[in-house]
Amino acid sequence: MTTTPEGVSLGMPQLPAPDYPDDVRARLEADAREIIARYPDSRSALLPLLHLVQSEEGHVTRTGQRFCAEMLDLTTAEVTAVATFYSMYRRKPSGDYQVGVCTNTLCAVMGGDAIFESLQDHLGVGNGETTGDGKVTLEHIECNAACDFAPVVMVNWEFFDNQTVASAKRLVDDLRAGTQVEPTRGAPLCTFKDTARILAGFPDEREGAVEASGGAGPASLIGLRLAKGETGPARVVHPRGSGAPQDEPPHDPSPSEHLSSHDAPQDTSASDPSHPAGPAAEEGE
Numbered sequence: 001m002t003t004t005p006e007g008v009s010l011g012m013p014q015l016p017a018p019d020y021p022d023d024v025r026a027r028l029e030a031d032a033r034e035i036i037a038r039y040p041d042s043r044s045a046l047l048p049l050l051h052l053v054q055s056e057e058g059h060v061t062r063t064g065q066r067f068c069a070e071m072l073d074l075t076t077a078e079v080t081a082v083a084t085f086y087s088m089y090r091r092k093p094s095g096d097y098q099v100g101v102c103t104n105t106l107c108a109v110m111g112g113d114a115i116f117e118s119l120q121d122h123l124g125v126g127n128g129e130t131t132g133d134g135k136v137t138l139e140h141i142e143c144n145a146a147c148d149f150a151p152v153v154m155v156n157w158e159f160f161d162n163q164t165v166a167s168a169k170r171l172v173d174d175l176r177a178g179t180q181v182e183p184t185r186g187a188p189l190c191t192f193k194d195t196a197r198i199l200a201g202f203p204d205e206r207e208g209a210v211e212a213s214g215g216a217g218p219a220s221l222i223g224l225r226l227a228k229g230e231t232g233p234a235r236v237v238h239p240r241g242s243g244a245p246q247d248e249p250p251h252d253p254s255p256s257e258h259l260s261s262h263d264a265p266q267d268t269s270a271s272d273p274s275h276p277a278g279p280a281a282e283e284g285e
């Protein structure tokens with residue numbers, strides 16, 4: 001903290017922030033130069049650089065912000081303004097696994113609120129807090145564009161669709177126990193720091209990770225399909241008087257034609273297929 005000559009604390013952080021140790025600085029500089037070279041204007045590299053420094057310490061520290069500012073010839077105020085705007089950047093030490101429960105409108109009514117409340121009790125932490133073992137940071141998050149799989153839980157930004165209170169509790173228990181869990185869609189799970197490095201733009205070299213990337217669900221894609229002039233799925237109803245055949249049997253897409261034939265949620269230990277869309281409740285209640 002900054003102090004007066006009399007030693008009275010002014011409550012202000014000491015400036016400038018300390019630098020990284022030389023070896024860390026050299027390694028990060030090499031990575032940062034690689035990222036910056038991808039952009040015609042260096043300041044455009046700020047977002048990936050913030051992910052890079054987050055991958056080093058698990059959150060964006062003052063040291064990390066100073067590093068970004070120096071590499072991009074920005075002020076620390078400019079870097080801080082960006083780092084504090086986006087919710088994907090953490091500003092305090094957190095767990096290996098960031099468990100985000102979507103409590104935006106659709107997920108909330110489908111069970112997200114109940115899941116978030118029960119996980120707070122189960123883990124003994126509040127929003128934005130980390131379990132004592134440093135494994136899980138719980139937070140409520142906004143819509144992740146996966147509403148057709150509500151309620152959704154994200155772990156380090158990987159999808160765990162169609163959750164219930166029971167499946168979400170199993171999920172965090174497995175994460176704390178070190179048991180391998182598989183996201184419902186997308187790449188295998190890795191730690192928050194590893195995720196941050198991938199988000200900084202470095203390749204995910206784990207076998208099968210890139211190929212495993214999941215897509216949006218069929219309900220999310222209906223608008224796109226219609227805009228491209230493709231046939232809508234069976235549940236799209238033609239407006240009355242549009243001349244569209246009303247008596248035609250519903251179109252039944254073949255498996256290869258079905259939008260979700262390869263992207264639909266898989267039954268994993270962390271999803272609960274017996275409760276695909278209903279409101280979540282404690283098992284046995």
Ligand code: FES
Pocket residue numbers: 102103104105106107108142143144145146147150152
């Ligand atoms: S409301 Fe939860 S993913 Fe959209």
